[in-house]
Amino acid sequence: MAALPPDAAVEAAASSEPEEGELVTNRRVILKRYVTGCPTEEDMEVVVGTLRLVVLPGSAAIVVKNLYLSCDPYMRTRMSRHDQPSFVPDFVPGEVLDNWAVSKVMVSGHPDFKPGDLLCLLTGWEEYSLITNPKVYHKINHPEFPLSYYTGVLGVPGITAHAGLFEVAKAKKGEYVFVSAASGAVGQIVGQLAKVAGCYVVGSAGSDHKVNLLMTKFGFDDAFNYKKELDLDAALKRCFPEGIDVYFENVGGAMLEAVLRNMRPYGRIAVCGQVSQYNLQRPDGAPDLFQLVGKRLRMEGFLVGDYGGEYRQRFEEKMAGYLKEGKVVSVEDIAEGIEAAPAALVGLFSGRNIGKQVVAVARE
């Protein structure tokens, strides 16, 4: 048989997609129970439901097909019940998890979207989502890159790295920068952006393989496997005989303790996350915060949500440029299929993932 002409090929591919009005099966990841301690796959369940691909006439709702789900450590903090409201709502047992994802519009009642549009948005951990009031989303302006990059280097982790390093920690050329969880989604971008900015960059990670990745793939100046160091303080002194100007904090606990002892005067700590702490009932470590006084240190937390709008747009163009020039590369760990999502999320806390953890629910 002769090859189909290009248009027909596109049509044939499209025809494998469900159509507007169709009832589709919809596998969803729900939280089974509030989590105490380390989350397990049994804390979640993949259930099968259905969804009709329609929006109410006159509504501004959309139905999206979720392609790539982002797995992020902060999701753990949403799996416990909080007495005080946290910065994001807790997940609810029996209900679907949600987080940032790359999705494709299937049906739209919204003037800004049409079927086939690709979006980066907050959506459910499910195959299809009905979003009645799409508010938090952004367009994908560089579809020439793998779409999954919009859950990582071109998405929220990328903006997080950029904002934390430059807006919060105000890293400058020639400074000594330390990044923990350095091969992860945010850490790998922090390190590479700091190198582009002319800093001396050291990262810590949890395996020799990851340490090797930091040195050979991401161009860090030095790196160490924190699980093999008997004395984190000594490891930092070895890597930073002059001390640390900027610490991009992803882990908390014993590492933060050791870092505080090794900060230089007027150093800055951008607190992005504290993954070592999320599974604890009570924080561990005993950071010597009096170090802040003697060295005039600044320690500042931030949320990427404060860096939207124009900041995000400028970031996307800048990062797309770096990717094209090869100044920044991305390493992703892609789990296939929504059934793999619970294990992918749980794996973040044992460091199973190599690079940004994504779940590919569908490829297009």
Next chain:
Amino acid sequence: MAALPPDAAVEAAASSEPEEGELVTNRRVILKRYVTGCPTEEDMEVVVGTLRLVVLPGSAAIVVKNLYLSCDPYMRTRMSRHDQPSFVPDFVPGEVLDNWAVSKVMVSGHPDFKPGDLLCLLTGWEEYSLITNPKVYHKINHPEFPLSYYTGVLGVPGITAHAGLFEVAKAKKGEYVFVSAASGAVGQIVGQLAKVAGCYVVGSAGSDHKVNLLMTKFGFDDAFNYKKELDLDAALKRCFPEGIDVYFENVGGAMLEAVLRNMRPYGRIAVCGQVSQYNLQRPDGAPDLFQLVGKRLRMEGFLVGDYGGEYRQRFEEKMAGYLKEGKVVSVEDIAEGIEAAPAALVGLFSGRNIGKQVVAVARE
């Protein structure tokens, strides 16, 4: 006998002073041994020496008579040996302690000083000091106030309060401000300056008497005795139902833990000191620093030494104005005589002092 004419009276008073070239007895407070845990009077010793009131011809040295010694909690940090250099040199066993004081020039080889000049400077805990190279000092521009004020409200504690509140924490009108160790040298000024700036101000202190002082003398909006609160978190929630915008941190430990839980989004913590921690081998408390992330908090340490020169001069004029207008008052706890100095210093750690602790070695 007829009364002496005024000039002769002055001369008579002056003649009770030792003269240039004279050998005077000089009682000095030395550190006997490095301190572990809570300092005691036995860690220090008052020894008697002599000093000849001369400076080498051609030298720029001065000899001062020390009038008022400042007792400050940070001095405890200098009484232990540090492996890493701290922001101030450790005291040395067998040698005299030193700190800020108000002193009078007796003999001067320095072109900027003449006998009788009053100075605020770093000097030994002794009756007379030979200072070979006076560098860190400032003049006393408002001798109309009690001279001891230059160890407190008009001196280093005052500048500390002002810089921490306005330059570091950037307190603004209408904000909720919390101060710990609020009746102390720095805390009492922080609270009063925050009131002048239009903030809502709450302080904690360690006795009902001090709490009463905060409310009646310093004009705090609310105050509590932390030793009587079973639950610091509940105490802060009672005083700050809307949360805290600015925390002026003087104590660390359990109070800081509770404060972090009660900070409002975008809150600032100026870290001035952590008196509850100085006697510990290892920091206590388990502050939940992940709070920094969700609430975008900034926690910043500072040293008053960074606020010298013009800043200090502007501060002195501003504070002199407040004192004259009655907008700020000072409460001091004056121990008499150099023999009382060790007990006065030790008393800071049990909260024995009511207000700024000063040692009056001599009145003029």
